[in-house]
Amino acid sequence: MNAATKQPCREIVVSGVGHTRFGRLDEEDVESLVVEAVRGALADADVPGDAVDAIFFGNFNVGMQPLAFGSSLALQADDGLLGVPATRVENACASGSAAVHQGIQAILAGAANTVLVVGAEKMTNSSPETVGRALLGADYDAAGTASRHGFAGLFAAVAHEYQRRYGSIGDEMAWIAAKNHANGLANPYAHLRKDFSFDFCRDVTDANPMVAHPLRRTDCSPVSDGAAALVLQRENLAVRSLARIVGYSQSNDYLPAARRDPLAFEGTKAAVEQALKMSNRALTDLDFAEVHDCFTIAELLVYEAIGLAEPGRAREVVNAGTTLKDGRLPVNPSGGLKSKGHPVGATGVSQHVLAALQLSGRAGDMQVPDAGIGLVHNMGGLAVANYATIMESL
């Protein structure tokens, strides 16, 4: 796949993070979520509002909330932010990483020394029909159509195709769900902190019904409210540094499903390869990865796209326990979208926040011992907009 000619990413650090709880937050709206996350990040970075040079806001929305122009909401958090250029970016479920990457570029461009990145979504006060319609708005073919299953139906078709080519993966998807739920028990921000066993995730029951065959409820990330924020700075200006950004890449695939192999995740493959290349690192150097498990089939396909397994052989990763918290490459030690929840615009920022906490030894019970280098992977649509970031400890 095509790739941008990118300068190396030098001396940019995450200097502070903020994160609301993810979940059904009835008292919160987009503004209050943004304000809480922004204030948390600025305080953590010890950066006053008037030191911020640019703001990037990741938000999907699409009719879930009436306010459709949210870039200046961050200014509600701190009067020092008045006048700061603020831009909303959107790449469906990767809107949060779009905000992080634009923030990186603003610093590399010399347009900013200090960037505030915030992602937020308020979903749970919308009807399931409204949320389903909003999310299907991210699919070229399904946008505007009535669909019983929403995006789960699209990923279910991907899982079907995988099983047609390579055999059953019901157990493997259940294993991923159980792993991420086990990890998420340690995440104080997570929406679903529930100890769902492998058996529970595998068996179709009243408590774990089929949502869109072969995806059970436990194969799907929940609809959530939440926000996350971080401060990016030139390293020499940061009061403290949680993690250094050493590689970043984005790759967009064609929008119509017919123009993509649904199992190849080629844009994800390209983005991760390029980000690793920029950072002069290999997959085997990674200590952990936060990847986009909107559905368990997505995490399974990411294993193949990033090279943990050959195409069709992701079950080897599962059988070897490679991606367990104490495996060779822990994947989603935060619990992933599966356990954390997936407030669309917040997700990518949250992934970077969680990675920064890991790399600064501040991940609490989520901590991967000696985490020195991590990957964040976030995607919009069915691997249409694909982002990868490599971060290192200082």
Add this chain to the structure above:
Amino acid sequence: MNAATKQPCREIVVSGVGHTRFGRLDEEDVESLVVEAVRGALADADVPGDAVDAIFFGNFNVGMQPLAFGSSLALQADDGLLGVPATRVENACASGSAAVHQGIQAILAGAANTVLVVGAEKMTNSSPETVGRALLGADYDAAGTASRHGFAGLFAAVAHEYQRRYGSIGDEMAWIAAKNHANGLANPYAHLRKDFSFDFCRDVTDANPMVAHPLRRTDCSPVSDGAAALVLQRENLAVRSLARIVGYSQSNDYLPAARRDPLAFEGTKAAVEQALKMSNRALTDLDFAEVHDCFTIAELLVYEAIGLAEPGRAREVVNAGTTLKDGRLPVNPSGGLKSKGHPVGATGVSQHVLAALQLSGRAGDMQVPDAGIGLVHNMGGLAVANYATIMESL
């Protein structure tokens, strides 16, 4: 107002432009508009798709079209664009300029040598109620409310406040409308190529009814479909160069109206001042300006914000004919939003395209003689997100 510390903008040129007709284009949808504008810009720049390093897409949408995830639509124009990072940016009616400015930063960041910028909106197949609701989604207070007048009601309140403080401006607004319609007669892309006289624009008639007092129909830009695109390149790589970007700036104001003086357009003032400063130019150096005249009262307030007149004295600009095509500073020689139409996400890109045509002597009957330096001003909401770009001929 606060301002970002910005490096000068060096050696970035507009090397090609594309522009669809603006208007009621029943045969076109967002994708076909994007494809037409993108192919036009790539061909004009003599750039193959696989030379593009990044794509930025300006689009507002907000329920007017079911597809809510449009960044990869540009890839439909040219298979060489497969894999190129593509990002939608949104700042309400300034979404197009948001795309241009992110494109500039991608080059300054070393992340791209060649950037494709495209803005598009499809509006006329939506009901007036849907369009009104979408546009009101850009206002903190009015979002989600039922409003008879939509955004016209908000700018009408601004005009009322101006008249309360400074006396009647009915004639001045009519003069601006007549000027822009006269200019737009020469614009082959314009939606409303109509020779509306000053008397026609002044008098409330069946043909020119009051929309929201004191705004008549001729004080409002029309709802339109359309797209515009341009290629930004490092100057040394460009096959041809239409104009050089020499200054750019963005300033965001608070979102709630109660936190802004509705007549001060402080963010616009800050952005234009900073862009001029970056380019080492003064207002008096400008040969023309394309400014955001979504309503005639907006252009009138821009006169004051950029320093053509003191606060409350914009009528002096009108009386002196300063902004006529043959005046001291021609404003909106393209006809502005008033005549061109205002397909939201396309508008800012279109303004940059028209400026590039002026600066390369390709503006046809719109041409301002010897145009050497121009200003583009674009804003989202009631001067909430404000963009200014200074462009020079080569």
